[in-house]
Amino acid sequence: MPRGRHDRYIRPVAQFRLQGSRVLAVDMAGDSVKARNGSMVAYTGQMNFKKLTGGGDGLRGMVARRLTGEQMTVMEAKGQGTCYFADQATEVNLVRLNGEALYVEADNLLCTEATLHTGTSFTGLNGMASGNGLFTTKVEGTGWAALTSNGPAIILRVTQGTPLRVDPGAYVAHTGNLSRHLKSGAGWTTLIGEGGGEAMQVEFTGEGLVYVQPSEKATFGGDV
């Protein structure tokens, strides 16, 4: 399947826009996007949908997904017209990538332009804390990606000297050159076993941006 930087100059580019804060509208003129399976809520014009086994990443991506247990099934929407995507009334956040990598929880990836490459990367930390598996979805290339978050995502900058600590359940995505460490909240050891709270935190250091949502997924650290 043709994809990547070489043909993005030839193909018409899908236009991503927000219709309200919870619906993504993509205007297409014969090109295609990859979206979370079943996230189409409406479309006008001519549109075809195809389920992509293994996320359209070829054998390697498919094997990775099998291994990781990441359950995001992806479909390809292709056609002429406008296609509307939404996921359980979550907020849609548009991210423009210019060659860098976006790491995102698989649950939070709604739609990507065909020019973007998605794969699975081993990350360990957050997956371990949030029960999402040990792998995170990595989106690379140049183009638009749409993330969902429960409540609008807040973008927090991490620089040298100002590390950021995040509740694993509130973490959505990050870009940049960041390293992550799982920390237990200082002084919290006495509380583990009583239902957790902020018992586990992820510390981001380096340079980059972290997307957090004003909500917390259930984590097995406890009722948060």
Place this chain on the structure above:
Amino acid sequence: MPFTRINGKMVEAAVFPGQQLFSQRGAMIAYTGDVTFKPNLMGGQGGVMSMIGRRVANEDTPLMTVEGRGSVLFGHGGHHVHLIDLAGDTLYVEADRLLAFEGSLQQSTMFMGAQGGVMGIVRGQVTGQGLFTTKLTGHGSVAVMAHGGVIELPIAQGQPVHVDPQAYVAHRGDVRNKLSTALGWRDMIGRGSGEAFQLELSGQGTVYVQASEEKL
């Protein structure tokens, strides 16, 4: 119009003597003044048979009659509320999405057969639920609930709109609809119910779509 939008999830309704309102049971948040809430023994305006029909059809959304003088706040289940004004035209909406509407509107419970059936067909074929939907006609306002708010998509001649049945909220105007299984969608059977179906709405009018595949 008696409804005032307070915020995305709450509307205020002014109640005057002689002007009935109907609302979903349990949708009252607060009220001032002398207002009474009576369960609608007659099942709206459709009579007893209509009510029994609803029960049989499992489209059992009891309505309250709201009367008196005062002001009432409505909201329900944390859902977003969308106000729709009708000026002589017809709104088709699932009964359980109705938050409140003016008594000036003619309400009927429609059997959704092969013709014009939206949720009827979908429910019957896909989810096995009832075959009834609510039709409101006349002049007045309707407050409709949706998960995550709604977007309005215009339907014009030659420009049909395809909607995920789970995200469909309501439609108005001179609209024909049919349930289709689009080529390619068969691939998706087996992952989530109803995903293989689309509603095709054509004609002249508006369809209201919610930002979620979650049914109310």
Place this chain on the structure above:
Amino acid sequence: MSYPPQQPYGQSPYGQQPPHPQQPYSAQQYQQSYQPTQPGIPMPPMPPAPPTAPTPQPGGNGPVVYDAHSLPVNDNVNPYAFSVDLNGPYYLQKGKMIAYYGDIRFSGIGRGAIDRLLEQNFNSPLHAADWVVAEGRGRLLLADRAFDLNSYDLENGNLTVRSGNLLAFEPTLALKQSIIPGFLTLIGTGKFVAASNGPVHFVEPPIRVDPQALVGWADCPAPCHHYDHSYLHGVIGGIRHLTGLGGASGEEHQFEFIGAGQVLLQSSEKLMAERSVGQVDAEEGVPGGGVPQQPGHGGQQLPNIPGLGNLGDLGRRFGL
């Protein structure tokens, strides 16, 4: 600060709002534009944006990127997240921190060296297990399952709030158990943060409120129960009770507020999780609200089970 409290999303005042001489509190609203507020304290220069910063979105100004300095000072970041400029102790419900910059320690209440301080703030030991103390310096982001957050300033005042809705408060406030089960009263001067399902709507008494939609109240006397008698009486009511046909209106029972003050409503009847205040919740929305504790009794039923009369306790009470 203005009165009546500013209402989010341009809400119109509900009912008549007579002028009030004293302003007991105000709902601090997030800024309309969600632009970060710059604190007045000197701070190190902002580092240059890394090359990975997202480019502006189409048709917009691009997403706002916050850092340790540009996060709002004790204000909303958006309707669902609140940024605390931490400098000293601060109480928050367990699990409501989503992110923070700086050097912040979290400790359980009832353990450690600050117990003496706690005695002033927690007059009910039952709550202590649900709360933690954040100490240190930094910016702390609070959120609760994407519910709307508001902060309230009390000036030598009191405000009673549903226990599940209270998120955080300054240690200058005292937290006490309300005489109404399931509610907490904050007394003193300081700021607290409360969540609501949908934006909070302020109304003035007299008003009758669905129990599940009640967030709290300020200044006015505690509410009383109101039952709709007219609905329950008469032939129709009897038929309804006997047959279940016609159902209950679902609105037979309200909290009635009278007197001067403000009532806080959430725009939804979906209850947030209750925090235990050491009482058995006898009825949804009416924790321990005077319902006789009889097993299998109608008062224990959810208010909107379809097909049932749902008169339950009320029917018995009025002899139907």
